[in-house]
Amino acid sequence: MSARPHALVIALTGGVAAGKTAVARRFEALGVHVHDADVAAREVIEPGTAGLAAVVDAFGSGVLDGTGRLDRAAMRRRVFADPAARKTLEAIIHPLVRQWLHRRALAERGPYCLLAIPLLAENIEHYRWVDRVLLVDAPESLQLARLTLRDGIDEALARRMLAHQASRTERLALADDVIENSGDESALDHAVAELHRRYLNLASHRSA
Numbered sequence: 381m382s383a384r385p386h387a388l389v390i391a392l393t394g395g396v397a398a399g400k401t402a403v404a405r406r407f408e409a410l411g412v413h414v415h416d417a418d419v420a421a422r423e424v425i426e427p428g429t430a431g432l433a434a435v436v437d438a439f440g441s442g443v444l445d446g447t448g449r450l451d452r453a454a455m456r457r458r459v460f461a462d463p464a465a466r467k468t469l470e471a472i473i474h475p476l477v478r479q480w481l482h483r484r485a486l487a488e489r490g491p492y493c494l495l496a497i498p499l500l501a502e503n504i505e506h507y508r509w510v511d512r513v514l515l516v517d518a519p520e521s522l523q524l525a526r527l528t529l530r531d532g533i534d535e536a537l538a539r540r541m542l543a544h545q546a547s548r549t550e551r552l553a554l555a556d557d558v559i560e561n562s563g564d565e566s567a568l569d570h571a572v573a574e575l576h577r578r579y580l581n582l583a584s585h586r587s588a
Contacts, residue, residue, distance in 0.1 A: 384509060385485040388492035388583040391507060393500035394516035395548065396541055397526035399561035399568070403516050404496050406572040415484040416496040417477050424476035425450055434472045439465070460540050474499075478506050485509075491583035501546035501554055512582075514575065515555035518562050520548065 392407075392414070394400045404414045424431040427448045435443060435450060445451040459466035481495050494514070500507060518526075520542060527538040552558065557578075559571045 383482075383486055385482075385488055385493075387485065387488035387490055388512075388579060388586055389485050389488075389510045390492060390494045390579060391500050391510040391513045392494045392496045392516070393498060393513060393551065393554075394561075395518070395520075395523050395545055395551065396498065397523045397530060398516045398518040399559075399565070400496055400498065400516045402561070402565050402568055403514075403559055403572060404494065406568055407494055407576065410572070410576050411490075412492065412494060412576070413484075413488060413490060414494045414496055415481055417481060417498060418496070420477040420480035421473055424473060424480060431472065431476050435469065438468050438472065460537070460544065466544070474503060474506075478503075482509070492579045499545065501551045504554060511586075512556040512579075513554050514557045514559065515551050516559050516561050517548065517552065517555075518560075522562055 392400060392404060394403075404416070408414050423429075425435055426432065432450060439455075443451055443455055455469070459469055481497070485493060485495065495510065497503075497507065500513065523542060524535060524538050527533065527541065528535055531538075557575060559568065559575070561568065
């Protein structure tokens with residue numbers, strides 16, 4: 381992935397339930413393209429793709445639901461209970477997601493775009509081509525509360541999900557910009573507007 385995108389590329393990241401989606405929606409409302417690794421992860425294992433074939437080869441046809449798609453809920457329970465299964469699944473999906481994101485960044489012709497990458501800190505060596513990292517940050521206690529409410533899961537599973545991610549300290553060490561999201565969601569409006577102006581300015585200097 382040596383080709384450099386024309387647009388300024390901002391990697392948007394944060395721990396689970398930190399508020400990345402709320403931030404991404406606000407950038408999209410300003411006309412900024414946001415390319416989401418979670419969307420990529422679904423597309424690269426759609427029925428008929430090489431990605432899904434590789435998952436079935438690794439785990440067997442029992443991972444499929446009645447429509448021939450990956451049974452995501454069952455797979456999530458399996459990989460959080462079995463570290464070896466998680467590594468196997470990630471080894472299949474992560475390279476495909478990186479290629480998907482890189483292709484979309486290369487196709488951008490606006491001043492800048494965002495790549496929403498939840499597991500950026502865990503895979504930063506593969507994303508050296510991005511220009512900046514924007515972190516949406518929240519205390520772990522708030523992440524747990526949001527996650528149990530959002531996904532309808534118990535606290536034990538929520539804690540395991542957080543434990544599988546990079547630490548808050550590791551994410552902060554990577555960040556060029558930080559949006560602190562522990563208060564009311566409406567406070568994000570001002571933070572995103574400020575960053576939008578900053579990124580447009582950086583993009584204009586880049587293309588000058």
